[in-house]
Amino acid sequence: MPRYAFRLNGQPVSVDSWDPAQPLLYALRGPLALHGPKFGCGLGQCGACTVLVDKTATRSCQLPVSRAAGRDITTLEGLGTPEKPDAVQAAFIAEQAAQCGYCTNGMIMAAKALLARTPKPTVDQIKQALDGNLCRCGTHTRIVRAIQRASLAASERSDSGRQV
């Protein structure tokens, strides 16, 4: 069976797959035993499966595992832990920006990518950046607030001279 090697949350990993077209999502959730990326639609329509591929928010249900080879993949687990969440995760927790939480993975990963390219987004920029991420519970206002909070926290840290 062909083997595909890539970096996952900073560590080199490899997975065997019988089908080069197998979406990365199934490799992450199956042999790599991750729970962050979720199966929502398998159609690239909802964003629940979002991961960062070389820092770009990417639908892992649409990316064949063969095309993940050699790339740098970051999942929700790679950002932080419940005890030591990263800044965006901490902002989501502080704002309680989840209900069922099934979409949360996609929201946080999309927010990471947004803040990396636009550190101080406006509310409209946040909403546009999340246009392809669906939330069914209606947590939108909190998610926007959480991303604003994460942005503010980052700019306060950089203003005080510490590393972002």
Place this chain on the structure above:
Amino acid sequence: MDRTAGRAISRRDLLKAGGAIVVSFAFPLSPGDALAQTTPVAGGRPVDAGEVDGLLAIHADGSVTLYTSKVDVGTGIRIALAQMAAEELGVSPSRVAVVEGDTATCPDQGGTGGSTGLIRGGTEIRAAAATARRALLQMGAAQLNRPVADLTIADGEVRPRAGGAGVAIGSLIGDRRFSLKVDRNAPLTPPSQHAAIGKALLRPDVPAKCTGRHVYVQDFTLPGMLHGRIVRPPSMGAKLMSFDESSVRGIPDVRVVRVEDFLAVVAKDEWAAVRAATALKVSWNEQAALPGHEELDRFSRSAPLERDQEILNRGNAADVARRAPKTLSATYFWPFQSHASLGPSCAVADVRADGTATVWSASQGTHGLRANLSKVFGIPLEKLRVVFLDGSGSYGTNGTDHVAADALLLSKTVGQPVRVQWMRHDEHGWDPKGPQQLLDVRAALDSDGRIVAWETDMWVPNAAPGARALLSAEAAGLQQEHGTGSGAITQNGDPPYAVDNVRVVAHLIKDTPLQLSNLRAPGKIANVFAVEGFTDEIAAAERVDAVAFRLARLSDPRAVEAIRRTADAFKWDTRPSPNPRPRQGNVLVGRGIAYMRYKQMENYVAIAMEVAVNAASGQIQVRRVTCAHDCGLVVNPDGLRNQVEGCIVQTLSRALHEEVKFDRSRVTSVDWTTYPILRFPEAPAVDVILIDRPEEPLVGAGEAATAPVAAALANAVFDAAGVRLRTVPFTPLRVKAALAKV
């Protein structure tokens, strides 16, 4: 009848041909036996909601575990239940763990629906904790040699009120049983002394959900587990003619499973199961028996009825209306809607050779699911356990119960643990739907503009008692006595205002084109849309401001306060609708309000919103929403706010976008393109005002704020554009069509 022989899976009936398993007859039904119940006990605790030990355990270290059938489907009741118990037990809520929905350990307090998580679950747990508190005070009194009256319970110990050494509750009871019945009248901590209730404590599951550590049912695995995918028929009631097993050749370790018309694949690898389910060539014999969504309103008015039901008859509405100088009437319609859960439903089942079975499920009612699975699949109740795990938000009854049956049938058939997750098209296509509702409303006014008579006729699906028919059991030809239902859908069909003569009649439609379920604020969502939309029509016809019109017809001070506080915070401009100066650039701007008391006996909710209607595109942008919400006692204000915000934003989605589309055979809205929901750029700012009434009973908050949303939206659109929207969803096409008629 030999009990074991009658119920065991009949392996000789398994016809194994290549990789395919074809079961012609497998699970004889013995409903009486399956339901025979003994008093269950878990770890020495009675699984009984009437017993203190059934609902809670205090451990030697002073920590507490609650056991409840009420489950947290993203609503935040996990922390709220902990707060209610902690309040009476004098412990920090952080010391309280909650075990939810495990039928082996959690007593049946009913399913989680209709906002009963706290109304019933929380209230019963609090009474159990208060009963325990009284017992702990007595134990402490004996230990400390002081009268009970001198003692209090705080910081995990029974201690003298005047100060001095206390004794830890863990050492008083420490994992031993109270052996006490829950006393529903046990004294509760008065609101003035609340330490845990009323605090905006953080939900314990959110950090794990934000870091990918929370185990949803979709994440749960077992050793040796296979992945199943169901090959549902392309249309309702289709019969399986044949399938071509060679079409899945080349996909590793796949087996095709057929039980009558039930068809599925199982594989070691999840992707292999997905691929096989797609690749499998199947021939179905389809039916074309559905009316189609475009005909659904006409179908609803003309379909055969089970019966007419008089919901309310006060005074003599018809006679008074006949004599009145002025009458108005209108017709409102609400379509089928889907739960459209973001994550397709999933379950894991493990049916063992010894006849025991465990199902892991995100069901909102694991006890009910267990009873139904037991009956349908002939597994004795005491041998079947259903364990709740979080799933994607479900808002009623999404595909969870069906997928549990799918997994159970497959595990029982292949003799291994099986995980089934539905695909997106399964969830959109086959989740039980929120019902369609057609309403005719009529009002009669006297010469002073008083509403003297009100009549509502609603055409809604009939309900029959019993569990919903399970799709896989139906396809597999298993007998199941089943009911149909979609909740208490005839409530709130009458106006909450002073009207002497009111008649509400429900015309109960015999058959439903699609399987139904409760869906958030079942029935109330459409009834309040009609009643509050029509109230707005009357106010506009009378040239009276919508807030003033309502306040003039309400006397309940809680109703008045909800409306006043909404209007004040919204900065409501008092004037009749429509807006005399709506144009702002290329959009038309207006505001609307709606009010209701949920079920006419629970929450008071008023919602105002401002919209901008683009007359060229027909698009409605909701700019801001203000909602005053009174649900009595507030347990966790932030959790409550989250629920109210969710009710509002989700219902804007339902009102603006959502309609299950189907043709003569099948549901055709099977993904997020064909069944769109609200997206971020449309999400408005939402201002929630909580009216806390600590002396009043709590009435829950999972649904109520859903009900007035569509009317507030339609009323705002009328104010902006002068057109009245009476059919959901308010698509750009409908808006433009309405504007073209002006």
